[in-house]
Amino acid sequence: MPTYKRFILAAVTLFITINLEAQITTSSISGRMTDMNKKPIIGATILAIHELSGTRYGTVTNIDGRYTLQGMRAGGPYKILVSYIGMKPSETKGIMLQLGETFRHNVKLAELSEQLNEVVITGKAGVDATKTGAAMNISSTEINRMPSISHSIADVTRLNPQVRVANTGAMYFAGVNNRYNSFQIDGAMNNDAYGLTANGSNGGQAGTQPVSMETIEQIQVNTAPFDVRQSGFTGGAINAITKSGTNEFHGTIYGFGNNQHLIGSKYRMINGKNSEKYRDQSEYQAGVTLGGPMIKNKLFFFANYEKANKTYQNPYAINSFASLIDAATANNILDKLREMAIQQEVTYNGELNSTDVYAKSDKAGLKLNWNINDKHKASIRWSLVSARQMNSASSAAVLNSSDFSYDFVSKTNSFTAELQSRFSDQWSNEFRISYVRVRDERQPGAPFPMIEIGNVGNGTLHLGNDRSSMENSLNQDIWSFTDNLTWYTGRHAFTFGTHNEFYKFSNLFIQDAYGSYFFSSPDDFYAGKIKQYRFAQANVDVTGTPRWAAAFGAGQLGFYAQDNFNVTGHLDLTLGVRMDIPLFFDTPAENVSFNEFAASKGWHYKTNSRLSSAPMFSPRFGFRWNMDGAGKYILRGGAGVFTGRIPFVWLSNNFSGTGIQLSSYIASTSSSNPDATKDLSFILNLSKQTQNVEKLTASGSQTINIFDKDFKFTQNLRLNLGFDFTLGGINWTAEAIFSKSLNDILYQNPIVDLTGKTLGETFPSLQFDQRPMLSKIEGANTYSGVYVLTNTNKGYTYNLSLQGMKKFDFGLDVTASYAYTKSKAQNDCTGSVAQTNWQYNYTTGNPNDPELANSIFNVPHNIRVAAFYTKKWKTNHSTVIGLIYNGSSGIPYSVYYYGDLNGDSGYNDLMYIPTDAEADQMNFTATSGYTAEEQKTNFKAWLANEDYLKNHRGEYCQRNGANEKFEHHFDLHLSHTISFVTSKRTYGLEFSLDIVNIGNMLNKKWGRTYESGGTYTPVTYKGEGNFQFLHDADYTMHSYSDYYSRWRGQAGVRFTF
Template sequence: MSGTVTDAAGEALIGANVVALHQPSGTTYGTSTDIDGKYRLANMRVGGPYKITSSYTGYGDNVIDGLMLRLGEAQTQNIVLEEQAVELSGIQVVATRGGTGQNAGASTQVTAEDINVLPTLDRDLNDFTRLTPQASTSVSGISFAGMNNRYNAIYIDGAVNNDVFGLTSSGTNGGSTGISPISIDVIDQIQVVLSPYDVSLGGFAGGGINAVTKSGTNTFSGTAYTFWQNESMAGKTNGKLVERTGNEATKLDDYSQRLYGFSLGGPIVKDKVFFFANAEIQKDETPAPFDFATYRGDSDAAKLNQVRSFLQNTHNYDPGDFGDKTTSLDGLKLFGKLDFNLSNVHKLTLRHQYTKAEQLEQSANSSTTINYANNGIFFPSTTNSFAAELNSRFSNSVSNNLIIGYTSVLDDRDPIGGDFPWVRIQDGAGAIQFGSEEFSTANELDQKIFTITDNLKLYKGDHTITLGTHNEFYDIYNLFIAQNYGSYDFASVDAFLNNETPTDYDRSYSLVDNLTGDGSAAAADFKAMQLGFYGQDEWAVNNKLTLTAGLRLDIPIITTDPDIDPSFNSQTIPLVSAHYEVANDIEGGKA
């Protein structure tokens, strides 16, 4: 927040005191005006309400009550003090809601009040970021201005929280399982920026999503909530299916989608130390009922049971049932945050988020495909995200914001049941499938992301100078060996039962070790980093005009040399160079 303090004639008051009190927590931010009557209060907590008190000897106090700060908006409050020769009484102004801040570039702000009153079906960030006019949503996530959602950047309390490697279609950590990265109950405010004229914001070509979490206050408060859906809230069998089969419409099998959670916040030491915590449990079961009468293949139920018995007796492998299927998602989210008012100079925040998801996805049957239960996917995902923020105000002319973040994500996609080849049997107009799902046999992604951001602000008269750096360091292990147990195609059920030669066979395997499944060294195992350095000058020409000029440099670096065959440099490059122009002194195997 910034502005000027003047008298009734518009003359600057030098050395006037301006104190902002965050009323829920008792946190104070204070400064005094410079030679031009300007004041600046940096690194304030978003939200409020704030009580702003301005004072100067010989003048009555000016009090602004109920002021709210929105994420990403620069608040401007120009204050006029009335001279009081005899009695020093105060003037109180009650702030009103509305567009009290200002920002440069296309952006959308979602306040705590918006989050509380707007409907949310999925209870994730996308339910609110879609308020951005340039946003479009689909089953694969949210896109801004037509860009793929993998080009978005998601920061929660300044720490990276998007899927850096880019495998999940939702663009969020753990998104492949269907879980959201953080409970919406802990989010205080959300900002979406598309074209910010601020060099401290970068690393995205779509949308930059910034979210800050709630903090404790001097008052103990909490919430408890539950959301659920079951078969009583859904319709009966699809009408067209009833017409085609001649069966009666029936109620869906028992299923449920349940979410339980609670939050609690309050003081540990009044006006000094605060806590906020949240726990949320998610249990979803999504049925996929199947009417066998709709199957168009040659085999009947007895034949399918014969296939199952053959696998159990001959190969000691149980493919599971071939009837109705259920996909389930079990999720656990734990959040904890501590805020410390260390002194009038330093304020520290520590935050940790733990998200655990376990998805059990069974492939549904259709009129042309029979899937045995154990050809599905078991997908556990664990995310830990930590952030520490230190806000410092060293003097009226120097402030600093330091954020350190660490996020680890482990996605381990596995087949259901025991290790077994994937088998597909042609069954007339249908097909029968069982075995280890062929793209989950060796599929693991382990990401570790460390971030450090520092923004130093210097206040020189009408100029606010920002010098900063944002750096991300990646340590990534990605294993993907499809069909690691082999994939077989058979012409018919009898061909399979009689051990006839398959019509097709495929298998991928490691060339660097003899391991099958997870743990193989045949993975993309590398480290990388992106360094960012920037500087900016924001010049307040007058109360109606502000000019901003800045420069940012981002440097992506891969620090791990790729593995190559030794013949690449001695044979491949010379052959390519004989037919195409190749840069001098090129060498493979160097990052």
């Protein structure tokens, strides 16, 4: 039996279970019962009833008159009945519970001779008197009124001042890498544990969401929770629970859709011209939900099915107005490639004409809730998400051939079971088990080498297969188990728990399996002057198969203890400590040759090192002080350590990159080796790529990935201080969050080191550029790179925000916030491959000790304003209008050279911004399109006009040192519901229209979104101190997104019963 299975079996058997994140799926009620003289009432009976399902939760008060009800369904409405012999019973109705929070309900009981009226909670909003750290709860009602056409969780989290949502659906908490987030649905892990998706959840690469929004009951967004049960993230945590059945049958039938007629026809482009009309597109999303009783008050179900389909023409196809590619040059290159293919007796069928892009998905789910008795409640949920999307369509600055695109196919099955138990008035328990099965695969076009050609107009041309899709599939199996035992005594609620996760991965990933060729320009392509060549293959003698997959298992055990201490009626303290133990069940293969080389250098690196399972401790402290006793002024916050995980793809690199099962080769021209590719041939026949490999083996080009033996999972120290107060009839929240990296990620390549010389010393024409030069160390010629996964404690983020909320009696809700974020990092780690994370961590110094700089997630200013107005017309009509404004700084970007300037074999050299006098000293290499003097003249004119560069002449560009311009976006939601009431049931028919970026509808200059990947490479380094600037004098790096710069609408209809 495999090791990881033994661990699972032992954990289940011992009932010590496991779920690293242990996020909350329920709510609680607590309080104190006193008489009219404020003396505690001992033994009073508390009964809370979920009115829609009849679910009952009961207990009695302790010696201090206190009580707690845990494990309750979030939502409501609830009614609470309080009784005691000789006292007048109390009944409170209309209580709604927020996910993961404790509702405070204190009651004074009068003697039977006194008269007390029934209390009804109206739901009027006030200061949230329950949360300790920075958190936000979102109900299904709020979800339904939010403007959205993607129907994603990301859309509804954007009102949180700590969260920035990208167009891809990625969510960044307080400037932290989105891969460090946690995302759970009903307690089951649904974030992308392997770390490949942009939106951070399973199915993201196939363009789908992990759950249908029609099934969501509540969402909790946490940035700094000081409850030790919540872990597994150093960014933020998103915790969603789905709807459950009740004693009445309820359901929805819904559909949403749009086409090109609901997309703006024009926006003003960078060049001042209006865009063309958007091309044809069609999108729909339709589904059904049904919930109800199987046994009244006892057993309930909730089921759903949803289908979505989107098809659109690529807006950046060749000859399109939005493309920066020179169409004539691209077509000439294609013709030349076909001619060369025929000469080599192969066929190339790739096209540059427009190809429709599509995304399809199916979602299904079933949830059962069982009220076993008043003391035990159980639930089971299964869900399926199956999706397919065509990826790698062209962008403004990149034109991809039809065979470069690939289908991404994803299927996720998840299962969760939960048991909530109350053994006595002092002891309760929560047990949860979940299993998630993910199967992902890339399906590329007909096998062919990848060819990349730069400076085709103002962009890059790709022909052949995407180098990362040639052999690429991933299987994930993730088990998690949680058990929390809580003991209530006096003013204390002690929690003792364990949460552990076990992972099994199998990743077939052979990047460059058909060979990849890079050319700096069309002239270099025609001349066969290769700038870089890459190839990888499985060593069949070792693996037994050419399609070898790296398989490994891992886990993480979590144990914790916590005390929730109600010091007084107005002060609550949370003190806890958590211990997480990473587990690694497999060891990468031994590479004897490399291990001997590493030992000769005094390094403690081995390919067959297994990571340490040393415990990682996370102490936390939180407080909440109700300063005036009435909830108008609440000071809260805390300090604690948060332990996360890392994307497991970064660990997988070390299983596939030992140099034993796979051999990876690279040859790249650089300052230290300008002739690295001179002897290579441009081979299009897949079976003959080994001819280049033989030459590479002779010169040395192996790539090795290894661990630092002391490598640890990510961990940070987070401080939070919040002040919730009411002023001028407005509920305000002032929040400050500071995070300091304790263990973050850093990649190093020890086979390159400083030479002691600078670039200016090496090339006299570049005396103004004093960046250090590097070269391979002695004896390292066998390797193209040795990439070490290690840690750094450099880096920090902070977020300061102010938010105001006001609910008016006439149906208007308004929220406004401003947030300032600062995020610094040593390595952004935006890639999935070790070499990428080192090679593209831009620097002007030593790439093995990069400077602390702005992170790619640093978007300083964010302003959000939301207004929702609900109007009821007569008895059966209601209208909802929602308007959201989002203003924010643009995303950061870096400007660097295309080429290796400092001799480290990485394309990571930030550009020096010369003065005119310094630019005159530079040498430019002529092409068929531009003379050397024309390039120099155009270069100086461009520097004088580019905003960031013209203000930093004579300086180096900083990593992520500039941000795109401030953006403004307005989104609108309109819906009208007609209700039909019969003697037994109420039906509703809702018509809706959502328009995002509605500002573009009013003015073609409004709402424009920059198209940026965070990097620009306007200048090519040709080696030997020579450059190329293959652009006109009026060149601009920036462009607007053709899709996101337009207004987009979606019409919908929903029938409820």
